[in-house]
Amino acid sequence: xxxxxxxxAHDRSLKLLIARGKDGFLEKLSSSEFVSLxxxxxxxxxxxxxxxxxxxxxxxxxxxxxANKFVNRFHEERKTKMSLLxxxxxxxxxxxxxxxxxxxxxxxxxxISLALLARMDQGNEECKAAEYVEIDGNKYAVVGxxxxxxxxxxxxxxxxxxIPSVTLDILTRLIEILQNFNSRSxxxxxxxxxxxxxxxxxxxxxxxxxxxxxxxxxxxxxxIVKQFFAERLLPRQMTVLRSFDKILKDxxxxxxxxxxxxxxxxxxxxxxxxxxWEVKAPVPSLTFREICKRIRKIHEAVVDILPPxxxxxxxxxxxxxxxxxxNKQLIILNVTNDGGPKHxxxxxxxxxxxxxxxxxxxxxxxxNMNDIWVRR
Numbered sequence: 483x484x485x486x487x488x489x490x491a492h493d494r495s496l497k498l499l500i501a502r503g504k505d506g507f508l509e510k511l512s513s514s515e516f517v518s519l520x521x522x523x524x525x526x527x528x529x530x531x532x533x534x535x536x537x538x539x540x541x542x543x544x545x546x547x548x549a550n551k552f553v554n555r556f557h558e559e560r561k562t563k564m565s566l567l568x569x570x571x572x573x574x575x576x577x578x579x580x581x582x583x584x585x586x587x588x589x590x591x592x593x594i595s596l597a598l599l600a601r602m603d604q605g606n607e608e609c610k611a612a613e614y615v616e617i618d619g620n621k622y623a624v625v626g627x628x629x630x631x632x633x634x635x636x637x638x639x640x641x642x643x644x645i646p647s648v649t650l651d652i653l654t655r656l657i658e659i660l661q662n663f664n665s666r667s668x669x670x671x672x673x674x675x676x677x678x679x680x681x682x683x684x685x686x687x688x689x690x691x692x693x694x695x696x697x698x699x700x701x702x703x704x705x706i707v708k709q710f711f712a713e714r715l716l717p718r719q720m721t722v723l724r725s726f727d728k729i730l731k732d733x734x735x736x737x738x739x740x741x742x743x744x745x746x747x748x749x750x751x752x753x754x755x756x757x758x759w760e761v762k763a764p765v766p767s768l769t770f771r772e773i774c775k776r777i778r779k780i781h782e783a784v785v786d787i788l789p790p791x792x793x794x795x796x797x798x799x800x801x802x803x804x805x806x807x808x809n810k811q812l813i814i815l816n817v818t819n820d821g822g823p824k825h826x827x828x829x830x831x832x833x834x835x836x837x838x839x840x841x842x843x844x845x846x847x848x849x850n851m852n853d854i855w856v857r858r
Contacts (some may be wrong), residue, residue: 557655576626577611687783766834774838
């Protein structure tokens, strides 16, 4: 009799669930509302099973079906929002509200707080916004879209905490939104798509630096998110975690492409300037003055955005490019290190250039500049 009563209650509850789901009502529930419904149904089913001593799967199955629909709407809303945010992003540094900093600090420790997410949604900020995101002693200059993306990542993780049955589904959707951000941001910045969408006149060095730093911040959280899901997946589902490794590689490759672009900008500058350069007084020549001016300009653009070690590596590679083009021009001009007047003029030019680069980039010393000379 108890089994029959419990089955009857489950069937009636399931019909009600299906009826309310037909018009999409359940899919329109907020995350907290759906979680409340899910917990109520799970509690009801558990209590029935305790009373009758028999497991029932019909109502749980109906709830799982609605949960899948909820996850689909949950994901589509955020994917659409991210697309709109990216298409309107001007790639300028954004301030970091205290609530975002608190959330990101917690995420860095592997913690996802529903209270912090709720605080962010309320939008009541008592503390002054910061200039950077600070994690583990590192500063990250970011754009507003990246803050929203990381908030979404936290929401996906919170959804898993609230509805464990959708863990795998949520994981695949989160991977998709991370992939979409990487590919779309590449189109907008490196591909210069933002010029048409938001009317930027050009993609500046600062835009490139910001994009790089944003990617690095997201890359910091990818292993943390991977571990979060690893602790919640079944053993047979673990293979899907490899997607995080691919995403991390894609993000790191994207960062390298941006660095290559910055180096290419200066490579073009060196080629353009040095191809017209002649070894003659006075020194420093207008050519070397212009080169140093461009170097200072690119440094000013990235010094408050990129970390010191990345700036150092960037300028080392730029210096290598400079030496390559200078070597080519010296060959064309037939100038050698023979101790003659022209050799002396080139040496004076190099002293001016070396001082400029060392003062600007913070490099203690440049690589041996003697390799600009052709061995005779």
